Amino acid sequence: MPDDHAHPNDPMHGSELSEMDIRVRALETILVDKGYVDPAALDRLVEAFETRIGPHLGARIVARAWADPEFKRRLLADATEAVNSAGHMSPVGSHLIAVENTPATHNLIVCTLCSCYPWEVLGLPPVWYKSAAYRSRAVIDPRGVLADFGLTLPSETQIRVWDSTAETRFLVLPICPAGAEGWSEERLAALVTRDSMIGTGLADAPHETVPA
Amino acid sequence: MTNSIHDMGGMHGFGHVEPEPGEPPFHQRWEGRVLAMQRAMGFTRLWTIDAGRAALEALPPLDYLGSSYYRRWFLGLENRLLQRGLVAADEIAAGRSLRPGAALPRTLSEADVEKTLTRGDFARPTNTPACFEPGDRVRTRNLNPATHTRLPRYARGKTGTVEAVRGVHVFPDTAALGAGDQPQWLYAVVFPARELWGEAADPAITISIEAFEPYLDPA
Numbered sequence: 001m002p003d004d005h006a007h008p009n010d011p012m013h014g015s016e017l018s019e020m021d022i023r024v025r026a027l028e029t030i031l032v033d034k035g036y037v038d039p040a041a042l043d044r045l046v047e048a049f050e051t052r053i054g055p056h057l058g059a060r061i062v063a064r065a066w067a068d069p070e071f072k073r074r075l076l077a078d079a080t081e082a083v084n085s086a087g088h089m090s091p092v093g094s095h096l097i098a099v100e101n102t103p104a105t106h107n108l109i110v111c112t113l114c115s116c117y118p119w120e121v122l123g124l125p126p127v128w129y130k131s132a133a134y135r136s137r138a139v140i141d142p143r144g145v146l147a148d149f150g151l152t153l154p155s156e157t158q159i160r161v162w163d164s165t166a167e168t169r170f171l172v173l174p175i176c177p178a179g180a181e182g183w184s185e186e187r188l189a190a191l192v193t194r195d196s197m198i199g200t201g202l203a204d205a206p207h208e209t210v211p212a
Numbered sequence: 213m214t215n216s217i218h219d220m221g222g223m224h225g226f227g228h229v230e231p232e233p234g235e236p237p238f239h240q241r242w243e244g245r246v247l248a249m250q251r252a253m254g255f256t257r258l259w260t261i262d263a264g265r266a267a268l269e270a271l272p273p274l275d276y277l278g279s280s281y282y283r284r285w286f287l288g289l290e291n292r293l294l295q296r297g298l299v300a301a302d303e304i305a306a307g308r309s310l311r312p313g314a315a316l317p318r319t320l321s322e323a324d325v326e327k328t329l330t331r332g333d334f335a336r337p338t339n340t341p342a343c344f345e346p347g348d349r350v351r352t353r354n355l356n357p358a359t360h361t362r363l364p365r366y367a368r369g370k371t372g373t374v375e376a377v378r379g380v381h382v383f384p385d386t387a388a389l390g391a392g393d394q395p396q397w398l399y400a401v402v403f404p405a406r407e408l409w410g411e412a413a414d415p416a417i418t419i420s421i422e423a424f425e426p427y428l429d430p431a
Contacts, residue, residue, distance in 0.1 A: 034313025093331025
């Protein structure tokens with residue numbers, strides 16, 4: 001990522017930003033000088049999260065589940081095992097759990113205590129997922145939170161909120177939109193939004209994406 | 213800490229959730245460096261992930277609320293390094309190292325980065341049978357330790373149903389203190405919204421937590 005946001009001398013940028021840039025650089029310098037961290041390893045970590053680890057990984061899993069009922073069955077039984085034995089998918093660590101949306105039940109994932117998130121399959125959590133607004137409200141007013149995302153579900157639809165209070169990590173399996181039956185996994189994956197895998201959105205309808 | 217500002221479930225007043233279309237992984241270069249330093253220092257085995265969470269929970273509430281996510285991480289990391297004597301205050305002030313570093317159990321090399329990109333396994337063996345099985349009614353304990361716990365305030369002293377048995381996992385409450393894994397059975401426990409929030413709550417809403425056995429009594 002180009003260093004185009006750090007403007008320590010630019011009064012148009014907040015003081016916290018320039019202060020933080022200076023403080024973080026100082027701490028990194030100290031840790032490198034002491035031999036605690038290797039700057040090349042830090043570069044690799046940043047690069048991985050900026051370019052390789054993201055919701056496209058989760059979208060592949062969802063698309064496979066939509067296209068392959070046997071994979072879906074295994075995914076819902078043990079998501080870690082299903083993903084790691086599927087082939088053509090990035091390996092995931094332990095304790096990944098997939099929860100299925102149905103017309104009767106909609107799942108919503110939150111971490112009220114910090115920011116637990118299935119980053120291996122969705123990348124880094126967005127700012128809103130880590131915000132006080134989301135963490136406080138998702139468990140007491142999930143319909144209000146969904147409305148903030150423009151999503152209104154029928155009042156009879158059951159809403160299940162999963163608070164990620166341990167090392168288990170949750171991936172929502174959204175409903176496959178009508179009109180995408182028989183599509184290839186690649187085309188299906190393009191319908192799977194990040195928010196649909198958190199539960200704050202639905203998968204795109206086929207007409208909302210450019211035909212593959 | 214337990215009853216500190218991080219335990220936000222059910223609080224009012226934080227306003228609407230504000231999605232950001234096209235959000236980048238990092239909004240500032242320094243955020244990526246903080247994430248990387250956090251992960252590299254976590255790799256050293258100097259502290260557990262729960263000790264890292266406890267460091268954030270120990271931030272003064274106004275600092276916690278007034279800081280962006282990665283600023284909180286930075287403050288938590290800096291505090292832990294200072295408390296453990298791995299970095300000294302005069303070095304922070306000088307912006308450079310003034311004396312040699314301590315020997316660490318291990319450090320993260322560039323070659324090892326890839327294997328840190330798969331999450332670790334928190335399951336542990338046990339000889340103790342699980343106290344509960346799916347369908348059991350349980351009541352969460354009214355626990356208020358001054359130290360780290362993963363039982364949120366909104367779900368204390370509430371009656372719910374065990375939905376799944378997750379296995380035996382590292383117990384965050386002790387791992388955060390450096391008191392060892394002390395593995396415990398972990399369960400998904402589901403509550404009706406009305407049990408947590410009262411009779412006015414929507415009957416079509418349920419909320420689950422992942423609850424360690426020491427958080428639970430039979431109901």
